[in-house]
Structures are given as structure tokens and as C-alpha cells.
Amino acid sequence: MKNMNLKDKMVSVKTAGLCALLLAGQPAWSGTGKDEVIRHNSVSVMPGAPKVKYSKMIFGQFIEHFDNQVYGGLYDPESKFADEDGFRKDVIEALREIKTPIVRWPGGCFVSTYHWLDGVGKERTPVYDKTWQVEDPNTFGTDEYIKWCRKVGCEPYICTNAGTGTPEEMSDWVEYCNLTIGKYGRMRAANGHPEPYNVKYWSVGNENWGAHELGARTVQEWGPMVRESAKLMRSVTKDAKLFAAAKSDKKWTLPLLREAGPYLDYIAIHGYWDPLFHVNNPAPYLKCMMKTDAPEQDIQRTIGILDEAGFGGGKIKIAYDEWNLRNWHHPWHGDLRRGFDLEARRKNDMASTYTMADALFSACFLNACLRHSDVVDIACFAPVVNTRGPIFVHPDGIVRRTTFYVFKMYTNGLEDYMLPVALEAGRLTQGSQSTAVFDVVLTGNADGTRYVYAVVNKDPEKSHALTLDFKSLGVKEPRKLKGTVLSGTSADDYNDIGKERVVPEERSFEVRDAAVVLPPHSLTLLRLEK
Template structure:
């Protein structure tokens, strides 16, 4: 099987916003407690944060982290997480049927984010609370001094404001599982009024309004239309969320789900354009795809805790999917989709970062390790910074119910002008055949291959663990030779490749 790809340096889709390699930390499960925070752990720093986890997060170079939720935020009182820890209340978290000690709040999380080199993307509670509390939280976080909430922040140990730029106006407000679920009109009104108040504080904020929780919601895409009609003039992004499953153990269908996500993005982009035209607006709203990942492995084991059969545990081990090699291949395809859609998707948050459907896992008191999905995310986060290029791909295809033309080769390319590098990210979806991939380069000068890393040759169900943390990791691939401005490589079935070329 042969595939021909043409890469033209001048065929630019968009500059890739580094925030598409963002992530997410929610007060749920072990994401925080025994995830990023474990004071008794041998590696813990003076603030109680695990040093081994800090190093792994730094390795991923995550530019932005969404916090504190998620479903959790819709019944969260942010004031519970400030002041002396001994005086903070324990609350019952209705979203994940657990107890919340509030030992981590905005101060502690902000210190952790600064340590790992990430900006915060904060969410306000528009479920059980509303405009007034959002305004107070914003003042506490971003006002220098001389007001009640800013002076309270200073009293609590932080003199300078954090200056958080990006704020989410609630979370998944279309979902019947959400505390304070609203209709599109109800949510659109409160989101607009909240955005208006927040902009009265700082007109340069970036505000994210809730889109549909998934493309399978019965209100999609009417929800987007209605919410944007209310909020278009006051916000900058609309959020999308999507999780991916493989209960049928159908690899071809599973790996094609990135095209289903692209159709979701295209539909929302069209809805944005419709509302923009209806309002005769020059303003462009972009997409914040601020929850995405594979999520299905842990569903059965989570049922007892999430149904309340086990009471109200603190930091229960829920949503702890252990990812296999097949999941890593899909994550690589999904990242390729974000790169190809970088003209409209400007923020994306892998949900989540530690323990809870995450690339990093920990044992309480023990080791931290990289899951299989860590590796394609890291390679893209480090190297997909620059201009996404439109590729001309001629590949054999197969069909699934949502797409009749799923290419066996899934590929994206990013050119970094400053570093003079062209970075290729390649997945072979074929389950049995090697593919002869010929790539031609146009408008480049004196390219040579400087790196080739591959994930290949593993059983689809193989996983990493604390005992075998490197069972799945990138291997050095054989560097293809450029001949007459083209390279040809044999891409093994069900494999992932990162190839870097330099001018």
C-alpha cells in the first residue's frame, strides 16, 4: 500500500496556539490529593506537592491548566479554599459523591501552577451560584489592592494579584448531571450578564462560554446557536467536550473517532459563523476544546462510589483509566486533528493531568509514571509549535458509520520559522499492512532529517505500570534519507511516528 503526501511551506492553515496542549485539574478522585498534593510523600516539597509529579508535568510543557472543574465547580464555594487550612470546612461534593477537605484552594493551586510553568484557566460557578460570586472571585484573584476581596487575598499571603486572563463561565450547563443545569436561554442570559460584569472589571479578559457537553446531546447544535445569540458580543470562546470509548473492541472504528471529533468542530464552527453573520459582527469567536480524552476503562469499577454505595470518601480512586497502546494511537490522531483545526481551535485541555483519566499516574506514597498517552502528547507539545501546514494526502481509506473516507495515514505537519524545523506527526491506522509513505517537500531549502521517534510493534492492550513504567515509550526510528526533496519510509501497521527535519 502506498501513500503520497505533499508538504508546501507556504500552505499555512494557522499558527498553532500553544494552549492546545493545555490540561485540566479538577477536585475529583485522586487528581489533587495523592496526585499533585501528598505532604507525606518522600518527594514532597515544603508546600506538600509531589516533586516526582512536578517533574513529569514539566516534561510535558503544559502551557495552561483549567481549574477547579469540571462538574465539581457547579457546587463549589471558592471561599472554602482560602485562609488558614485548619479553619477550612469539609464539604460534600455532590458531583463526584465524595468529601472535599479544601486543603487545596486557589493559593495553593496557583503556587503549584507557577512551579510547573503553567498559566491558570479558572472556572466560575454558574450552577449553584452566579454573577456576584464570579465577580468576587475575579476581584480576589486579579485586583491589586484597596478593595475588600483583594485586601483579603493579601491578608491570606498573596500580595500581588495572579492576573488570570482566561475564565470559563461555568461547566457543561446543558447536562442533566450538572448541579444547576439550565436551558440554553437560561444559561445564555446568566452567562451574558456574568461576562458583562467581568468585562466591567477588565475588558481584556478572555471568556469561555459553555457549548454542548458532547455532540450526542439532544440539544446539539441548537444549544450553541442559542447561547451564542445571547453572548456573542461578550465572550471570546465556546467550549467543546468529548470523550472516546471502545467498548466494542473495534480498533478501526476506535481510531476513526478523530474524524468524528473533526465533524463536531466543523459543526460548531459553522454555528459560530451563522451567529456572526446574523449579528453582522466582525468579531471572531474561537473554540476552547477544554475537555477531551479516552474514558471508558474505569466505568465498571467506579459505579459503587459514584452511586453512593460507599458513602462519601475523600479522594476516592475513581476514573483511573489505565491506558493501553491502542489509546495512545487515538490520542495521537486527536492531536493531529487539533493541529489541522488550529485556525478555529485555540485552546484544548487534555482531561485530566494526574490519576483521573490522565497521562500521569501515582501510587500513594510510591511511584509516579507515564501512561502510554503521555508520549504522543509530549512529542506534540514540544514540537508542534509554529505554523500548521495544509497537507495534500493521497491515502487509501476505509469506512465507518460517520465517515466513508477514513485515511489509513493520519498526519499533521508544523513548521517552526524560528527554529527552521518541519515536524511531522504520523499514524498508520491499518491493522496489518505496512504503508510505503512518500512525502514531497515544496518551498523548503536543504532539508535534512534530525530526529525520528516511533511507537510501534506493541500489543494493542499493552500498558505501562509502576512496575513496568517504560513498557511503552518512544524508540529511535531509522532516519529516512532525503533524496530530491522527498523522503520515503515504511510505516508499520498501527504505529506512530514523529519525524523532524531541519533547513
């Protein structure tokens, strides 16, 4: 992707319908980058609002048998970095670095023609993958996936085949993983794994609402299919956490909930906001920032559907088990007459695609999940390795892309509880579109002695001052705050082999009149202590 000339973009900042002007008589603020500092932004703690312990599962990941995600990605026995099981040790170490809590597998669209029995046992027969039109060797199957999850330290989350598969096949897979008796429990033991895997998270299907999906279902077919699948799966593991492929659309999800809601724990929603199916032309930074409010709107629509169906208030929770700013590039997907340009899939790995736009959109997505942490319980970034993942794998190591460091900052830097806040902020505009220049969440520890603000400044060029609420937290206004910043030198910076331009930096922020100045195109974690 060519670097954008952001100076040529029409950017303005407004607050409450007024132009944001530097206040006369205010101290001269020293910003960062393109040094003009804009004020009139504040965040306040909402009085009386309870703090909520959020689920760390929102920092989950996803892997699919697509291109070089599994083979040549996390699994590569020929690599100099491979362990005794063929897994890339550098990938495992990186995933532990970001405290990956859960990984969904094996798809994705791949799963709709995947039959799990092909991938267990000593004899593995390669099969033709009808979704991605390549041969899958079946070397990496259920047993390898579980072993890999154990090494990463994450929960396995298995998505089942509701395309060409059957409810019985799904429940047999649960039996293989979780029982010590029966045909499939004994089969697992015979395959060298006597102890049950106790897989807790299971999904019925993947995007079965879409015409692109092999084995797509109609609205009328889907609810009964999910209901009967869930009944069989629960007959094997009563306390399994069950998901079903859904979307933030009443026409699909309301009938699903009416038919199968009593059997479900989650509805599985997917979100990609820069569609690049056929043409790999990633949206530029400012256009991406105009999309940062979309995940919150999507969540609110989905909550409305759950409420209308009678499953609101957390009775059924939301799992974004695939999400990313940018969709994967897979030319001609959905038009099987034309076939796939396999080589073009590698455009997904172009390092210059993954700039601060991807990092800041990802932070805004996670912030939206945190703000709705009573309902949004799980999220899986899609995918975790190669394609559009936070980790790029190459023969001599890995690249930690900009999005990797968002996960590292959040999983290692936030406190455990969400405190609701109200934000008053200027607007960043592009044409007729606009978005708040800041996106802010506040987390705290259990006893209220530590707090961390996560603040996104979306402006590509200007620093902005943000007034913090120290009083409501019972914290004396400090002279300085310590913080961790991810920004790079421009909004278009990216990481590549041998070139890490975007990495978190520890900084000290001067506090004046309860305000701090945040650099342009940045994610900042600000730490407060009593």
C-alpha cells in the same frame, strides 16, 4: 482490559476505491512488526496556502476534585515526594517535561456546587461535595492552585460555579485573584498573598447544558446567565479571556451566542468518544481507530455554528477544555437515587486501559486541532493525573502512560507553524466503518529551514509506505530521515508500575522514491532540514 486478538479482526486497506496492492517492480520494503508493507499513500503541501502559527495552549491539561486527582494525586503532603507545600514534586517535574501551558481547575462537574470562599484563608471547613458525594477538605483551594501552577510553569484557567453559584460570586472570585483593592483583593493580601495573581482565563460554568449537571440550565436561561456573569467579571478585569459552557449543537450554542457572544472570547466544548459512565468496558483498538475522524467533524460543526452566529473567522475561538478518548467511569452518575459505587471509580486507574489506542487517538485529536489552528486555540486533556490522565500516581512514583509521550513528542518535537497538506491514503475498515490509515500534519519553523511531519499509522498490524513532498518544501530528497517513534510491540501495549513498554525511540528511516515506511500502530515525527 483483556488483550484483543487483532488477527481475528476483519481489516482491509483500500485506496480510492481500489485494493491497495504492492506495486510490481517496486523495491522490497522492509517493514516493522507484521512485515507486509502497503503503498499508495502520499502527502503533498497545498500550494499557496499560508502557514499559520498555532497556539501551544492546545497542549493544556485539566484537573478536577474527583477521586484521587487532587488529593493523593498532585497534592499529597504525606508522600515522600511532597515538597514544602505538599505538592508531588515528581508530578510537577513530569508536567514540566511535557511543557504544560495551561491547566483548568477546579472542575468539571465538581465546580457546580463549589463555593470558592470555602477554600481560602487559614480556617478551611470541610464540605460535602454534592456532585461526587464525598467530603472535600478544602485544603487545596485557590491559593494552592495558583502556587502549584507557578511551580509547573503553566497558566491558571479557573472554571466558575454557574450551577448553584451566581454572577456576583464569579466576579468576586476574579476580584480575589486580580485586584489589590476591594473586599476580596484585600482578603487575598490578608491571606498572605499581597501581589495579585492576574488570572487571565475564566469560564462561566461547566456542562450546564446537561441534565446530569447540578444546577443545569435551559437553553432560554443559559444565554442571559452567561451575559450577566461576563459583564460583572469584565467589570473587574476588562482584558480577561472569558469562556462559556457550550457544545457542538445549534440548539444550545446559537441562542448562547446571540445573547452573550459579544462578551465572550471562547466557547468551551467537551469531547469524549468512548463513553464509560456506568460500565468500564473500554472499546478495543480498532473500534477506537474508527473514532479518530470524530473530533475533526465536531470541530467543523462548531465552526459552522460560529459562522452562522456571526462570530466566525476567529472572532470567538474554540476551546476543548475537556477532552479524552474515554470518558471517566463514575457509576450511576445522573441517577442520584442509587448513589455512587466509590470503589468502582478506581477502575479508571487500570493501567491496561491506556494502550496505543489512547495514544494514537490523542495524536489524531491534536492533529485536528492543528489543522484548524486559526479557530481552535485551547485544549485541556481530561484529566492530567490519575483517573484517565497521562500520569498515574502511586506511593513509590509515577507512571507515564502512553498519552504522556504523545504530549512530550508534540511539545518538544514540533515546529511552531502549521503548513496545510493534502493526504491521499488507503482506508482501514471495520465492518461498515472506515478511516484513513494515516493521519498527517506538517509543521515548520519561521524561516522555512526546518520541518517536522507528525504521522499516525492507525493500522494495528501492517507497516505502510508514505510518499512525502520534498519538492514543495525546497528540500532535497535525503537518503535517510531521522525520526522519533512511539509504537510498542503491539497495539495493546501499555505502561504500568515498573513496566514501561511504550516509550519514544529514535530511529533512522530509509527514503526511497520520496517514500518512507512507517511501522504499525505508531506515531512518528519525521524531521527534515534544508
